[in-house]
Amino acid sequence: MFYREAGDFKTSYREDSQTFPIKFDRYRYYAVLAVAFGIIPFVINDYWANAVFVPFLIYSIAAIGLNILTGYAGQVSLGTGGFMAVGAYACYKLMTAFPDISIFIHVILAGGITAGVGVLFGLPSLRIKGFYLAVATLAAQFFLVWLFNKVPWFYNYSASGQITAPDRTVLGYFVTGAQTTATAKYLFCLVMLTLVAVVARNLTRGTVGRKWMAIRDMDIAAEIIGVNPLTTKLTAFMVSSFFIGIAGALFFAVYLGAAEVGEAFGIQKSFLILFMVIIGGLGSIFGSFAGAAFLVLLPVFLKNLLVGQLGWPTDLAAHIELMIVGGLIVVFLIAEPHGLAQLWRLAKEKLRLWPFPH
Amino acid sequence: MKKTFTAIVAAAMTAAAPAMADLVIPNLSYRTGPFAAGGIPYADGFNDYFTLLNERDGGIGGEKVQVPECETAYNTEKGVECYEATKGNGALVYNPLSTGITYQLIPKVSADGISLYTPGYGRTSAANGKVFEWVFNYPANYWDGASVAIKHLLDLNGGSLEGKKIALLYHNSAYGKEPIRTLQELSKKHGYALTEIPVDSPGQEQKSQWLQIRRDKPDYVLFWGWGVMNQVAVQEAANIRFPMENFIGIWWSGSENDVLPAGDGANGYKSLAMHGTGMDYPVYEDLKKYVIDAGKAAGAGDQVGSVLYSRGMYAAMVIAEAARKAQELAGTSAINAAQMRDGFEALEITEERMAELGLPNFGQPFAASCEDHGGPGAALIQQWDASAKKWNLITGFIAPDDEVLTPLILEDSQAYAKEAGISERCN
Numbered sequence A: 001m002f003y004r005e006a007g008d009f010k011t012s013y014r015e016d017s018q019t020f021p022i023k024f025d026r027y028r029y030y031a032v033l034a035v036a037f038g039i040i041p042f043v044i045n046d047y048w049a050n051a052v053f054v055p056f057l058i059y060s061i062a063a064i065g066l067n068i069l070t071g072y073a074g075q076v077s078l079g080t081g082g083f084m085a086v087g088a089y090a091c092y093k094l095m096t097a098f099p100d101i102s103i104f105i106h107v108i109l110a111g112g113i114t115a116g117v118g119v120l121f122g123l124p125s126l127r128i129k130g131f132y133l134a135v136a137t138l139a140a141q142f143f144l145v146w147l148f149n150k151v152p153w154f155y156n157y158s159a160s161g162q163i164t165a166p167d168r169t170v171l172g173y174f175v176t177g178a179q180t181t182a183t184a185k186y187l188f189c190l191v192m193l194t195l196v197a198v199v200a201r202n203l204t205r206g207t208v209g210r211k212w213m214a215i216r217d218m219d220i221a222a223e224i225i226g227v228n229p230l231t232t233k234l235t236a237f238m239v240s241s242f243f244i245g246i247a248g249a250l251f252f253a254v255y256l257g258a259a260e261v262g263e264a265f266g267i268q269k270s271f272l273i274l275f276m277v278i279i280g281g282l283g284s285i286f287g288s289f290a291g292a293a294f295l296v297l298l299p300v301f302l303k304n305l306l307v308g309q310l311g312w313p314t315d316l317a318a319h320i321e322l323m324i325v326g327g328l329i330v331v332f333l334i335a336e337p338h339g340l341a342q343l344w345r346l347a348k349e350k351l352r353l354w355p356f357p358h
Numbered sequence B: 001m002k003k004t005f006t007a008i009v010a011a012a013m014t015a016a017a018p019a020m021a022d023l024v025i026p027n028l029s030y031r032t033g034p035f036a037a038g039g040i041p042y043a044d045g046f047n048d049y050f051t052l053l054n055e056r057d058g059g060i061g062g063e064k065v066q067v068p069e070c071e072t073a074y075n076t077e078k079g080v081e082c083y084e085a086t087k088g089n090g091a092l093v094y095n096p097l098s099t100g101i102t103y104q105l106i107p108k109v110s111a112d113g114i115s116l117y118t119p120g121y122g123r124t125s126a127a128n129g130k131v132f133e134w135v136f137n138y139p140a141n142y143w144d145g146a147s148v149a150i151k152h153l154l155d156l157n158g159g160s161l162e163g164k165k166i167a168l169l170y171h172n173s174a175y176g177k178e179p180i181r182t183l184q185e186l187s188k189k190h191g192y193a194l195t196e197i198p199v200d201s202p203g204q205e206q207k208s209q210w211l212q213i214r215r216d217k218p219d220y221v222l223f224w225g226w227g228v229m230n231q232v233a234v235q236e237a238a239n240i241r242f243p244m245e246n247f248i249g250i251w252w253s254g255s256e257n258d259v260l261p262a263g264d265g266a267n268g269y270k271s272l273a274m275h276g277t278g279m280d281y282p283v284y285e286d287l288k289k290y291v292i293d294a295g296k297a298a299g300a301g302d303q304v305g306s307v308l309y310s311r312g313m314y315a316a317m318v319i320a321e322a323a324r325k326a327q328e329l330a331g332t333s334a335i336n337a338a339q340m341r342d343g344f345e346a347l348e349i350t351e352e353r354m355a356e357l358g359l360p361n362f363g364q365p366f367a368a369s370c371e372d373h374g375g376p377g378a379a380l381i382q383q384w385d386a387s388a389k390k391w392n393l394i395t396g397f398i399a400p401d402d403e404v405l406t407p408l409i410l411e412d413s414q415a416y417a418k419e420a421g422i423s424e425r426c427n
Helices: A023-043 A046-074 A080-097 A103-127 A130-150 A182-205 A207-217 A219-223 A227-255 A266-281 A285-309 A316-337 A340-353 B002-016 B036-057 B076-087 B099-112 B142-156 B178-190 B207-218 B227-238 B256-265 B283-292 B308-331 B336-347 B350-355 B402-420
Strands: A168-170 A173-176 B026-028 B069-071 B116-117 B165-171 B194-199 B221-225 B246-247 B270-273 B380-387 B390-393
Touching: A023 B076, A046 A080, A046 A182, A046 A266, A046 A285, A046 B076, A080 A103, A080 A130, A080 A227, A080 A266, A080 A316, A103 A130, A103 A168, A103 A227, A103 B116, A103 B221, A130 A266, A168 B002, A168 B336, A173 A182, A182 A207, A182 A227, A207 A227, A219 A227, A227 B076, A266 A285, A266 A340, A285 A340, A285 B069, A316 B069, A340 B336, B026 B076, B036 B194, B036 B227, B036 B256, B036 B283, B036 B308, B069 B076, B069 B256, B076 B099, B099 B116, B116 B336, B142 B178, B142 B221, B142 B270, B142 B402, B165 B178, B165 B207, B165 B390, B178 B194, B178 B402, B194 B207, B207 B227, B221 B227, B227 B246, B227 B256, B270 B390, B270 B402, B308 B336
Parallel strands: B026 B069, B165 B194, B165 B221, B221 B246, B246 B270
Antiparallel strands: A168 A173, B270 B380, B380 B390
């Protein structure tokens, strides 16, 4: 009834190929943006920012990054944690070397540096595929973590190997360091996420994205019709690492404030983000959001429910929480192998026909 | 999907807030994950001591103590979440039992005005109260521990370590890296050769490290491990027949859990200790009467009297004494976080006071001041007797080498002050 193409007349090519061709979708998108930018910043407090929204936003950026590489271009990567570490350490070195420059620029630059590193580690993808590539990126993960542990220059020779984000501002507002307000943290991450999501969405709808998908679906056929595997795979690695680098920089500078490479950017992080992408849905920007929301919010929710509400002992709750999250992942993957994004797609199909399904 | 979640989380949150009137001392504990073997006894000791105060004395100065527990799994992200979840309820002090989480919380507590008490762990240079207003780490820190271990080795070698080889086997994290700088400085002074051997977290796999030790044949191995890493290291040392009396752990690597799995092989293993241990203290009579027999013990109740239980209890005792001091200074029993900090800074624990509390000769007496948040830093050496299944103290309190440590602490804390833009206090 509301959700339909009919009656929404497109009179230009521009309108015809817009991101959300259905009017309802368009308004929903504007409504989400309005709530995210217009309402949440005014009501958010420290707990909501630090435990829920900021991690959700940052993991969404990382999931979008990995989704471009794995979901759109079909290159399996287990090096996400390592690339996030590159972003974090690049951001740290830039922040301490050029204290007067806005952190916004540093975060973007950190993404750029990560893109370079990503291309370097993407080179093997031209020769090896599938599981073998996963192993190569796994090597990147371990090498990068080892590097940031081993070379003191990266952590400015601090006694403990920890990197700590100094106070930095954007337009006069603190966004890193302890004086940051919940609103500033949230808005900074939200702006980054919005930029990343819009760029990612449009890239995947254009030539670049179509090339990625051609390579994913069948690389030999893609090569025959004129897709250059070298540039296509490397652009996928570049764009993906750029986003993941931004996520890593934000994760360290805005969210944690201090980090230690083995703990914050270990192999668990790579798996966590891969799970987000798989649960959310490969090859879907919405899926990246859904997967990040699922794996960030569900544990927090369960913890509050079991410990806060039901008063269970913390250790029992923590164990049950792992079992519930793990169980739900299994159930989801059996019931809907294409992830949460597929559920959303099905829901939209149903909505188109509603209330007359025949 | 997200909206339904957030709505339910909101409902859960509002219901979880406790009453504001009591003294709130959150316990960021970890009873799960690879470090639970250390986290469980510590959390039990911490909780039980406050339960004892509540049951026996009706709290501290007539105010009941609430100890809301929050599970961190030794993970910094969960630590941040726990901190944010509990700080709004009038939390007075945090004791996260994790060096990684401590690093994270130092800027946050300084901005929020809540004390952070990290006995025997955390950031060593927080001992400089001129820079770290809200952080306290008395009675001893890692650099003290490193220095005490070296002093013990000096005693064993007639005052000279010239030409000796010492290996540091450490958890590859902020915690394990803390002593490196001190040991390097001390090696310049005493002329030993230092090898650093990192073990990646959680440390279940140490074959290659022990192979290296077997090849290099160091005279002594110093050990900075935690959780499951400890048991593995002691077992591996026994496997390669490393002489156990030359293997010395920090106080976090010296509990019963760490040596029992290796059986007789662990006999003679040494570790540092910053307090006594065992059940031979009068406080346990009260603890048994008011807490354990009353069925109010935290956790499974099977950890009472162990080394880390004693440490949790010790931390709780210091916090309780600081709260008492704060009440005395503020003239009110319902203290706030800022008054609590004053209590920490003015705290003096004397031998008499510890005897009154039922813990005679348990820890070293110390007094804090505006400049000194680190305490005297002395430590004992204990040795494991595998046949009796008991830790025996083999030395008295050994004082650290302040001549080397003080400049290091000054240097590191000033570097932090410069980075964070803090001006020194207490002038």
